[in-house]
Every structure is written in structure tokens, then in C-alpha cells.
Amino acid sequence: MQVSIAQIAPVLLDRERTLDKAVSAINEAAEQGSRLVAFGESLVPGYPAWLSRTGGARFDDDRQKSIHAAYVEQGVEIDPESGDGHLDGVREACRVGSIAAVLGVAERARDRAGHSLFCSAVTISPTGEVASVHRKLVPTYEERLCWSHGDAHGLVSHRFLEPFTLGSLNCWENWMPLARAAMQAQGVDLHVAIWPGGDVNTRDITRFIARESRAYVLSASGLLRAQDIPDEFEWKVELLADDQSPADGLLHNGGSAIAGPDGEWIVEPVIGEERVITVEIERSRVLEERQNFDPAGHYARPELLSLTVDRRRAASARFLDDSHTPPDEVARPR
Numbered sequence: 546m547q548v549s550i551a552q553i554a555p556v557l558l559d560r561e562r563t564l565d566k567a568v569s570a571i572n573e574a575a576e577q578g579s580r581l582v583a584f585g586e587s588l589v590p591g592y593p594a595w596l597s598r599t600g601g602a603r604f605d606d607d608r609q610k611s612i613h614a615a616y617v618e619q620g621v622e623i624d625p626e627s628g629d630g631h632l633d634g635v636r637e638a639c640r641v642g643s644i645a646a647v648l649g650v651a652e653r654a655r656d657r658a659g660h661s662l663f664c665s666a667v668t669i670s671p672t673g674e675v676a677s678v679h680r681k682l683v684p685t686y687e688e689r690l691c692w693s694h695g696d697a698h699g700l701v702s703h704r705f706l707e708p709f710t711l712g713s714l715n716c717w718e719n720w721m722p723l724a725r726a727a728m729q730a731q732g733v734d735l736h737v738a739i740w741p742g743g744d745v746n747t748r749d750i751t752r753f754i755a756r757e758s759r760a761y762v763l764s765a766s767g768l769l770r771a772q773d774i775p776d777e778f779e780w781k782v783e784l785l786a787d788d789q790s791p792a793d794g795l796l797h798n799g800g801s802a803i804a805g806p807d808g809e810w811i812v813e814p815v816i817g818e819e820r821v822i823t824v825e826i827e828r829s830r831v832l833e834e835r836q837n838f839d840p841a842g843h844y845a846r847p848e849l850l851s852l853t854v855d856r857r858r859a860a861s862a863r864f865l866d867d868s869h870t871p872p873d874e875v876a877r878p879r
Contacts, residue, residue: 546709548735548761549574549582549823552801552815554768555591557778560619560631563589567648568638570821575642577823580671580706583737585767585801586649586716587664590619592741593651594769594796596687598784612780613691620653620662623678632667632675640673645706647713647737647765651692652680657861661693666713666739670705677701681715682724696859700724702731708828709761713737719750725758727854729841734760734806734831742767742797744814756808759834761826764804768819769797806834 551570556562567584574582586592595601595612603609623630632648639646645668652665664681679699684692703711712733718724719738728736736754740746747764755762771794774781785794795817803812803824811824838844 546581546706546828547577547579547823547825548763548803549577549579549821550763550765550801550803551582551584551821552766552768552799553584553588553819554770554773554797555588557591557594557769557774558615558619559775560590560621563591564631564634568634571635571638571642571644571646573821574823575638575644577821579644579823581645581647581711581735581737581763582821583647583713583739583763583765584649585765586666586739586741587651588648588767589621589650590616591651592767592769592797593688593691594741595780595784596690599780601687601690608780615779616651616691617653617660617662619651621650621665621667622653622655622659623650623667623675624655632669636669636673636675639669639671643671645669645671645676645703645711647711647739649715649739649765649767652678654680656858657693662691663695664688664692664715665695666699666715666737668703668711668713670703672705676703676705679713679715682718682721685717697727697854697856698858700727700854700856702728702733706735709735709826711735711737713739716740716746719754723852725754726840726852729758729760730852732841733758734828735826736760736762738762738764740764740766740800742769742799744798744800744802744816747800747802748814751802751814752804752808752810755804755806758840759806759831759838761806761811761831762804764800764802764814766799766801767797768795768799768817770794806831
């Protein structure tokens with residue numbers, strides 16, 4: 546089976562133009578014969594790189610409020626049940642190309658009042674259905690200034706790429722032993738790890754996860770270069786003038802990589818290139834490597850060591866009345 550990583554850059558804080566780039570990458574991967582294409586973390590509408598460069602932790606700061614408001618406005622709305630929302634074009638591209646996708650978005654969640662963002666991995670099936678939406682369990686460090694804590698509702702696996710079982714985790718969730726164990730317990734042998742961009746993240750852990758789980762691991766990263774920040778982005782000069790900016794202009798240098806179930810590289814981290822990376826994988830390699838170690842199979846001791854995962858979607862309120870009138874149908878006073 547052929548699989549792809551689309552290492553592309555967003556048009557920062559421009560949801561529609563970034564989605565157009567994602568659709569083009571899906572089409573390219575499908576034309577190459579891939580059945581899966583993976584994208585970086587929060588690709589749409591971009592990773593909040595400004596937090597560490599513009600004083601993101603300043604409380605009640607007018608500038609941070611303004612940046613955050615712009616970010617929320619460009620957030621991705623999606624109804625996990627019906628699939629309605631901003632991803633219609635992505636879903637149609639997957640349907641037409643008979644290809645699955647794992648796409649990182651900053652989700653503006655309708656079921657959480659619509660004004661907070663979650664770092665979410667959206668899995669779309671080859672028929673164009675939204676198969677799952679996994680909200681990052683714990684935003685990392687400064688990410689907590691703009692992203693909400695997620696839940697385990699999306700810690701699920703998918704079998705629509707048989708004979709492989711697909712699963713995914715966001716960024717540093719891949720360092721969480723119990724999150725990995727939850728995926729391994731579901732038989733995942735095609736693991737997608739999505740990252741904002743940087744071989745500093747992918748170079749060590751990609752091979753480690755593959756070796757531990759005896760699975761194929763696709764580490765999908767993004768890029769962020771000066772040219773990816775629109776001139777209309779109000780804080781562009783400050784973002785690029787920061788003394789932390791690298792000399793080569795790469796705020797995020799990519800680092801997408803693929804490891805086999807023996808933990809060896811199939812594709813070493815790809816630096817600085819915006820392109821679709823495609824390889825062929827074989828299920829028999831998973832079975833061969835699990836001959837001597839299967840973390841959720843013959844090398845598990847569930848009667849001694851077990852994991853409980855609460856996959857109920859976290860909600861701000863649970864209403865127990867018998868009927869409910871949608872808010873837009875409630876009579877308003879004149």
C-alpha cells in the first residue's frame with residue numbers, strides 16, 4: 546500500500562487559502578496512488594508561532610487579545626457527527642481520490658460554545674466521511690495560552706485501510722506512554738504522528754515509536770517560512786524580527802519522516818522542502834517484527850497491568866430535559 550505525507554506550509558491565519566493547499570496535496574497524493582495522506586499539526590489555519598515571539602503570556606494585553614481574536618476567527622468549524630463545516634472541500638477531495646487523510650487543525654468547537662480552540666487531528670475516510678476528531682489531550686507549554694485541553698473521545702482506530710489499522714496522535718501526545726498504549730491496544734500498525742514542524746521533534750521519537758509498537762510510523766510535519774506569512778498579517782515584522790528567528794528564515798523546518806516496524810528509517814527527516822512524500826509499505830513487515838514482541842498481544846499481561854480510557858466527549862454542561870428547542874428557534878422578545 547502506498548502512503549504519503551504532505552509536508553506543506555499554511556498561509557498563516559488564512560483558513561481558506563490553506564485548505565486550498567491541502568486539497569491540492571490530497572489530489573497529488575491520490576494521483577500517485579496513495580491511500581493515505583497525513584498533514585502537520587494545526588496546519589489549518591497555522592501553528593501559533595507568535596506566542597513565544599510576541600510576549601504571548603502578557604495578561605490582558607491588547608495585542609495578544611487582537612492576535613487571539615484573529616486566530617479564533619480563522620479556526621476550523623466541524624460537526625464531528627454530520628461532518629458539516631469548513632472541511633467540505635477536503636472531504637470531497639478524499640472521496641473523489643478514494644484516499645484517507647489525517648489533517649491537523651485548530652478546531653473551533655461548536656459543542657464547546659464556539660469561542661475556544663482545540664488542537665485537533667481530523668481523520669477523514671476514503672469515502673469523505675469524518676471518521677474521528679481527536680482533540681489534543683494536553684497542549685504543550687505556551688500552546689496552553691491559546692488551545693484548550695482535549696479529551697480521549699478521539700483516541701480511536703480505523704480499519705478502512707485494511708489490512709492496516711490506522712491511528713494518530715498530536716505532537717507531544719506521542720511522548721505519553723499511556724496514550725501510545727491506548728492506540729497499541731486497538732491494534733494500530735499504521736501510526737500517524739503529527740507535528741507543527743521541526744526535525745528536533747521527529748528525529749528521535751519516530752524510530753522509537755516504531756520500534757516500541759512494531760508499527761509503521763508516519764511523522765507528518767509542517768513548514769513555516771517568511772513567505773508563508775501574508776503581508777496583511779499585522780504582526781509579521783515583529784514575528785520575523787525576533788532574535789530567535791533562524792538565519793535561514795525557517796521558523797519551522799519540516800522534519801517529516803517515516804520509520805518501519807523495525808525502527809529503521811524508510812524516509813529520514815526531510816528538511817526545508819515543501820512536497821508530498823510517498824512510499825510503499827507492506828503489512829507482512831508488521832507481522833514479522835511482532836514475532837518477538839507485540840506490546841498489546843503476547844507481550845502484554847492484562848491481568849496484572851491494564852489501562853482504562855474514558856472516551857466520553859467532555860462537555861461544559863449535560864442537559865437532562867426530555868426535549869430541547871434549538872437556540873435559533875427560541876422566541877426572542879421584540
